[in-house]
Amino acid sequence: MSTPTNDVLPLRNEHDIVLARQHVRRLTQELGFGLVDQTKMVTAASELARNAVIYGKGGVMRWEALSDGARRGLRLHFIDEGPGITDLRLALTDGWTSGSGMGLGLSGAKRLVNEFDIETAAGQGTRVTVTRWK
Amino acid sequence: MDRIPILRMGEFLLVTIQVDMHDQLAMTLQDDLTAAVQRLGAKGVLIDISALEMVDSFIGRMIANLSRMSRILDARTVVVGMRPAVAITLVELGLSLAGVDTALDVERGMRRLRDGVEKSGVSIVDADE
Numbered sequence: 001m002s003t004p005t006n007d008v009l010p011l012r013n014e015h016d017i018v019l020a021r022q023h024v025r026r027l028t029q030e031l032g033f034g035l036v037d038q039t040k041m042v043t044a045a046s047e048l049a050r051n052a053v054i055y056g057k058g059g060v061m062r063w064e065a066l067s068d069g070a071r072r073g074l075r076l077h078f079i080d081e082g083p084g085i086t087d088l089r090l091a092l093t094d095g096w097t098s099g100s101g102m103g104l105g106l107s108g109a110k111r112l113v114n115e116f117d118i119e120t121a122a123g124q125g126t127r128v129t130v131t132r133w134k
Numbered sequence: 135m136d137r138i139p140i141l142r143m144g145e146f147l148l149v150t151i152q153v154d155m156h157d158q159l160a161m162t163l164q165d166d167l168t169a170a171v172q173r174l175g176a177k178g179v180l181i182d183i184s185a186l187e188m189v190d191s192f193i194g195r196m197i198a199n200l201s202r203m204s205r206i207l208d209a210r211t212v213v214v215g216m217r218p219a220v221a222i223t224l225v226e227l228g229l230s231l232a233g234v235d236t237a238l239d240v241e242r243g244m245r246r247l248r249d250g251v252e253k254s255g256v257s258i259v260d261a262d263e
Binding site: 014015017018021022025035036038039040042043046047050094104105107108109111112 | 154155156157158187188189190191192217218219220222223226227228229
């Protein structure tokens, strides 16, 4: 099969956010995710892509299809080289926002996936990795 | 320029969102609808989101804002047609859409809007029963 199992998409503007979620929708469909699981992963991707565009000043979404025995999953990395997050605990609190959002982006995305990992530091950019298994 | 059309049905406004909205489009819709409510003196707004495959916090906030703004302008908003998978995801995301009136489909939504107008005694006078 020539279908790639990983690739990178740019996240430069709000149109890229739409493209990213459409891409994630397609990937989750190809992996055989149920409708609710698809919707959760697409929504998480939308939140994290927007964070990368707005707070990270642009970045990329890297994706990889996973298989662990009979288990299949999708892992997404949202990588930006923006200002980073100084207080991670605060950023992961529901309702806290540094911008004009509702403050549900990070904390909400975390609840929509099975695995969530974030690496960030002031001036070092942010890398959020999320995984959802079928 | 991208715009979502707003239809007028008597004293109500009807919007059907059929595209995957980018953020600016959602903001434009919020502004257009609020302006239309004021300009036309609309008593209700019905937003059909049955074609939306996902609602994230940005779109959710737009819907919540719109509902609040139109209330201040003396109109009520009913959101109809939310898909079950979208509803499940919204709750886990942490967005309850508190204060947003919802109905299962357009017909029920229109009924809800009409009932609202009747209750406030604005324009409909019932015959003696």
